Each structure stands twice: as structure tokens, then as C-alpha cells.
Amino acid sequence: MRKLDKSAGKRGFGEPVLTRQRKVVLDVVQSGDTHPTAGEVFAAARKMMPAISFATVYNSLRYLKQAGLVREVAFGNGASRYDRETDRHDHAICSECGTLVDFDLPGTVELIRAAARASRFKAESIHLTLVGLCPQCRAPK
């Protein structure tokens, strides 16, 4: 009786696993500093696995999100973007060119506590987004 392991390619009975397609989707999101949309993830995933379908990319992103492996970043415009989930971090969006970058804010443990207190919610996570001008756009050239 073989023990179930969670490596890529194993499916079937029991708990859900990191399948080949999910692995591909995860690799796409984790490689590179971009924050791709689902459509961009699909295009990149196709290069590694031409048969993968659009629906699977969405399903995989949802799975990876709830598994805590990727994060969804949504702002009002267009499509959601996906970000590798390494450590807790924050986002800055350029109001001029739309660039999205990660940054780390110290003292977020205290921040999350303060936010929980102010909102009376039991905090699970906190997301901080700064809107402003990126270094490129703030320097008129």
C-alpha cells in the first residue's frame, strides 16, 4: 500500500493535490516580478503546457489562493492580478503608469492588531495599498 504524497502529477482519491497544471500555474506566478492577470498566466502556462485550458487556470488560481500559495490583488480597474505569496507584504500602484510593486512595511504586527481593535473584527490578514507616483513618473524627464 503506497502512501499518498503531494508531488505534482498525483491525483485521484483523498485530498486535493498540487497537480501538474496547478504546478505550472504556480511556477508562472512565482517566476518573475510581474503581477500577471489570469489571462497573462494562461498565456505563459500555455507555453509550458499547450493543452491547459483557461478554466483550469482560473480553478488553479482559486485553489492556490485558498491554499495560501498565491495572493489575489484587485483594484478597481480591469482584471485581478496574482502575486506570489512569500511573506506578508504590501503593494504600491503608480497612478500614472499603473506599475505595481511590492514593498515591506515594518511594524505590521502592531498594525494588524490596531486595525482589528478599530474594526472589532477577528483579523485574518491585512492588505495595505499605496497609490502614488512611482520613482520613474515622479521624475519628469
Place this chain on the structure above:
Amino acid sequence: MRKLDKSAGKRGFGEPVLTRQRKVVLDVVQSGDTHPTAGEVFAAARKMMPAISFATVYNSLRYLKQAGLVREVAFGNGASRYDRETDRHDHAICSECGTLVDFDLPGTVELIRAAARASRFKAESIHLTLVGLCPQCRAPK
């Protein structure tokens, strides 16, 4: 020669103004504590102005947003929601029931400064969203 004033209903040459339709949309967003979607705003606006079109609601929301009178709140799921822009404040979303509430976090002036420093962006605004369990959902009843 009459001087242009910016009261509702005046259009034409020169700068854009708060038209009647935009005023209706603004009123809808400002009345009530809900955070309506564009569709909900449309439904409510229709009661005040039956001829208003869907596109105008979207256009108005975009205008009001960039004018700083309403705020768009987007999370990954479904439609964007709109919030009156009174003072700077933050949002908490219940991961269980989807409730969205406003709350105020003290010390955000320093926070925005720290975020600008960490991101190297010129800050315009900062948005903090807490995901967690609302008071109702955290109390199993």
C-alpha cells in the same frame, strides 16, 4: 458677460461640472451606510431620475472618483463597490459573510509616510483593508 459658476446643471464650454445626473449618483452613494455596486447605484438613481442610463452611472462614478468625492473599493470577487469619501478611512471585509464596514485607524499620517519611504513612491493615498471575521460571524450562535 456671465461668469461660469459650478452649480449643478451647467455644462458646455470650459471645465466639467457636477451635472444633474452626477449629483444624483453622488447622492445615492452618500446616502446610507451601504457600499453599493454600480448596478445598485443605477437602480437607486433610476428612482430619482428614471431616464438615467447605465453608462452615465459608470461615467459619473468615474468622474466622482477622480474628483475625490467617492471611492471605489474592489476585492477579487464580483463587482466594485462605491463608498462616500468623507475622511480617509479603512475597510474591513468579513471572510465569512462578505460584510464590508468602514473603520478608522489612528496614526495613518505616520503610516502613509512610512509606506512612501518603503516603496519609494510619492504617496497620494493609502488604503488599508482588513480581512477577517465580523463580530456576528466570530460569535458562533
Place this chain on the structure above:
DNA sequence: CTATAAATTTAGAATTAGTATAATTCTAAC
């Protein structure tokens, strides 16, 4: 007063994003 110009509104088409469905495929357990 009349003509003009610029922005806005309207209605509906078009686009985009994301979800649902049903059939098929895959893999581990037996």
C-alpha cells in the same frame, strides 16, 4: 438672439472577466 463648441448623456453594442456545466481523463486504492 443665433450659431457654435465642448462636454455630457443616451441607448445599445461590444468587450472582458470570470463562473458553471457536462463529458472525459487521470491516478491511487483495491
Place this chain on the structure above:
DNA sequence: GTTAGAATTATACTAATTCTAAATTTATAG
């Protein structure tokens, strides 16, 4: 090899939002 259950695929569908072109509105210029 058969079976069971989850995952994948392809496609259809729904919902959200933007675009387009024509008509409207109204402040200014003539």
C-alpha cells in the same frame, strides 16, 4: 484490471464594464 473520486477540458454562459455614435445640453462668441 476495475473502481472511485477529484481534476481537467471545452464550451457555454453570465455578469461587469467600456465603447461608440448620435442626440442633447448650455455657456460663450458673434
